[in-house]
Amino acid sequence: MSKLTKLLHNPKLYFKDALINIGLLKIKKPDSPNVFIDYTAILHIGEKGSNALSYIKLWFDYFVEADILFLILLRDKDTYFLVKEAFPTANIACATTTKEVNTLLQALPTIQVCFYSSNTGNNFSLLRHTHLKHIFIGHGDSDKASSARKFFRAYDENWVSGQAHIDRIKNANFALNGLKNIKVGRPTLTQLMHLSSKDWKDRFNEAFNLLYLPTWEGVYKQQDYSSLEHIVEFSKKVLQLENIKVSIKLHPHTGKGNKKFLKINQKLEDIDDLNLIPLNNPLSQHIVASNLFICDISAVVSECLAVDSPIFLYIPKDKEIVTAKSNMDYSEYCYIFSSSDELIGLITRVIGGDDYLANGRKMAQDYIINTEDTLNQTFVKRLQQEAKVDNV
Known part of the structure; x- marks a missing residue:
């Protein structure tokens, strides 16, 4: 033909x-x-x-x-x-x-x-x-x-x-x-949500595995939600607390908005006892292995929310950032901080037994993730x- x-x-x-x-x-x-x-x-x-x-x-x-x-x-x-x-x-x-x-x-x-x-x-x-x-x-x-x-x-x-x-x-x-x-x-998030049935404090024999998930610096200043500028300081301060292991997984775009962060991994590798997770590792397996989270404003907040563990959310006070507003404020289900002192104070309070946002996380799970569907x-x-x- x-x-x-x-x-x-x-x-x-x-x-x-x-x-x-x-x-x-x-x-x-x-x-x-x-x-x-x-x-x-x-x-x-x-x-x-x-x-x-x-x-x-x-x-x-x-x-x-x-x-x-x-x-x-x-x-x-x-x-x-x-x-x-x-x-x-x-x-x-x-x-x-x-x-x-x-x-x-x-x-x-x-x-x-x-x-x-x-x-x-x-x-x-x-x-x-x-x-x-x-x-x-x-x-x-x-x-x-x-x-x-x-x-x-x-x-x-x-x-x-x-x-x-x-x-x-x-x-x-x-x-x-x-x-x-x-x-x-x-x-x-289906598999992650099954972990919610077990209290976060009891998942690792009362040990605390903290996963830090900074977002990248973004293209525009008004959408720079990242804590990369303070990540070394925050990490070192948290590692000084007893009975806490710290892991960090950087965003794949890290350094694309600001070249000074292209080698931030090298600075993190020099911190004793800090576990830096390879970029190509699936995030879900590390969320499963953690029961405390530090996040920036990004999609990982909802992923961490799926396992119903305390989330410490960095929101800078020295930047004018723009967000898309839902009808539930972050402060209703995340522990908000902008400095290392605030972060350490909140972590100490929560692991000491005062997880006062526990009910808020349950409500946020359903509102954001949509548990039923x-x-x-x-x-x-x-x-x-x-x-x-x-x-x-």
Whole structure:
């Protein structure tokens, strides 16, 4: 069959062959590598390198569990090979330009819905296709200013953990223009939430394992929530307390906003008895191994909240920062500090038996994480509804 005949009589086959020839589409089907699947969903990853890998790791198992025909779409060739090695069973495509995305979608007319894990500029290549449904699933839940911006209106739906995120957007006072905010829980926190049934003081034979999770310094000063400027001081002071082990896991973006923090890990490595966790280690396994947390304003607050342990939250007094406001203030479930003296005073009080925010954490769990939908696997069920094969 000539190319012209194929285009006229079987355009779907023509575009698929074209994608094979230019190397855009790589189907991981060992027994029949050239057999194409009638995908119903795309998981779009607009990030590059390790960032892309971390977002895929966050969601991949849940997309597989939903048993839907989905394709991971990457936008960078080097990232493609990185993901290909890490996820050998995944169906992956790489389209670096809008033109290549258009060609891909022409070849795959069964696609119904696109899911987005972050707000990257290259999302536009897919968002311009109005015949598709566009759903933002994000990669965390926090009061960072970026949690309530008008750019969410580019999507048909914004899947959020719980009521807190809906309230942040509502309190930002802008018209939704048709955007639907759908509560689906946070599937990534399901296993962590099972730890909540055991009191935090009794999890490690009355020992205290403190995990410090500073965020990165951000791009804009008004969104610099980081405690990196004081991390060495804070760490040394906490290590002086009895019966406390301290671990730190830096944010992968550390140093990207301020180059002076690019080598902060070297300073931390010089602190005696401090455990510096490798960047590529899964965060959840260290949250499980901890029962006290120091955090900055970021998505890790809700992850630590899942295990119902005291959270000491750094909020600077010397910076004018902007946040997205929910209807529950941090002070209702986190111990707020801005100096090492305040931090040590609060930790001493809490481990001494006065955990006066215990009830607040329980309320925040339900408000922010959405306990019911998280434990009932609502996220997976919604995936199945949006991308079921019999819709095609």
